[in-house]
Amino acid sequence: MDDRRPHGRTDRRRFLALTGGAALLLTAAGAAALWPDSEPEPESEPDRRRVRTDTEPLNSRFEQALGALSDPHWLGYDIDASSADRFLPGPDSRIRLVGIARMRPGAAAGIVERSGHAFVPAALPDPPSPLRSHVPAGARWRTSPGFDTAANRPGPAVVPSGTHHFDAALDLVWFDVVLLHT
Numbered sequence: 001m002d003d004r005r006p007h008g009r010t011d012r013r014r015f016l017a018l019t020g021g022a023a024l025l026l027t028a029a030g031a032a033a034l035w036p037d038s039e040p041e042p043e044s045e046p047d048r049r050r051v052r053t054d055t056e057p058l059n060s061r062f063e064q065a066l067g068a069l070s071d072p073h074w075l076g077y078d079i080d081a082s083s084a085d086r087f088l089p090g091p092d093s094r095i096r097l098v099g100i101a102r103m104r105p106g107a108a109a110g111i112v113e114r115s116g117h118a119f120v121p122a123a124l125p126d127p128p129s130p131l132r133s134h135v136p137a138g139a140r141w142r143t144s145p146g147f148d149t150a151a152n153r154p155g156p157a158v159v160p161s162g163t164h165h166f167d168a169a170l171d172l173v174w175f176d177v178v179l180l181h182t
Contacts, residue, residue, distance in 0.1 A: 049130045051099075052076060058101060065151040066164075066173055067107045073134035074099025079178065097162075098127075098176040100134055109168035117146035124165055124174055139172060141165040152177070 051073050058069050079096045112119045119142040127135055143165045152160040162177030 050075070051130050051134070055101075058097070058099075061097065061177075061179070062151075062175065066111070067104050069101035069103060069173070072099055072101035073131060074101070074175075075128060075130065093181045095179045095181065096177070097179065099131060100172060100174050103166075103171045103173055105171055108166040108171045108173060111147065112142050112144075112166050112168045115144075115147060117144040117150065119144040119147070119166070122165060125163075125176065127174075135174070136167075136170060136172070139167040139170060141167055141174065 052075065053072060055069055055072055057076065058072055058074065062069060074097060076095060076097045079094045122141055122143040124135065124139070124141050143163060148163050151164060152162060154160070159180040160177050161180070162175065164177075165174040166172065
């Protein structure tokens with residue numbers, strides 16, 4: 001009589017062990033691929049160089065003081081977002097809006113000449129490099145601290161501060177405003 005065991009049973013066990021092990025490895029690899037990383041991806045820096053041309057955000061912010069704006073070229077970003085020491089959102093957010101826009105015909109002259117604020121000739125502060133090509137050469141800028149104070153009225157959860165420069169002949173406004181959202 002032969003004491004050897006039949007091969008069928010051993011081969012079946014070996015087959016089940018190998019396929020079960022392979023299935024376990026594939027399941028573990030799939031779970032690892034789908035499981036979120038333990039460290040979140042760092043948020044990308046705001047693109048401070050991307051010139052925006054949309055009017056809605058500007059008109060919603062400035063229309064009461066400046067009227068409807070058109071043909072804007074502007075930058076908008078959280079000035080604290082790139083701080084290396086800011087790893088958690090703060091209780092406030094400071095958003096800088098800086099750029100140039102066209103006003104309705106006569107609107108700049110109306111503000112400069114008839115607003116009751118003393119406007120004086122002023123050089124435009126050095127524009128951010130992405131905006132320089134949009135500032136017309138020969139523009140005659142005028143500004144008024146009194147107008148800036150009036151235009152920078154706090155609103156619900158927003159405290160603005162900044163300056164406005166106007167060219168009455170070209171119907172242009174240059175704005176550089178920081179909005180503190182609280």
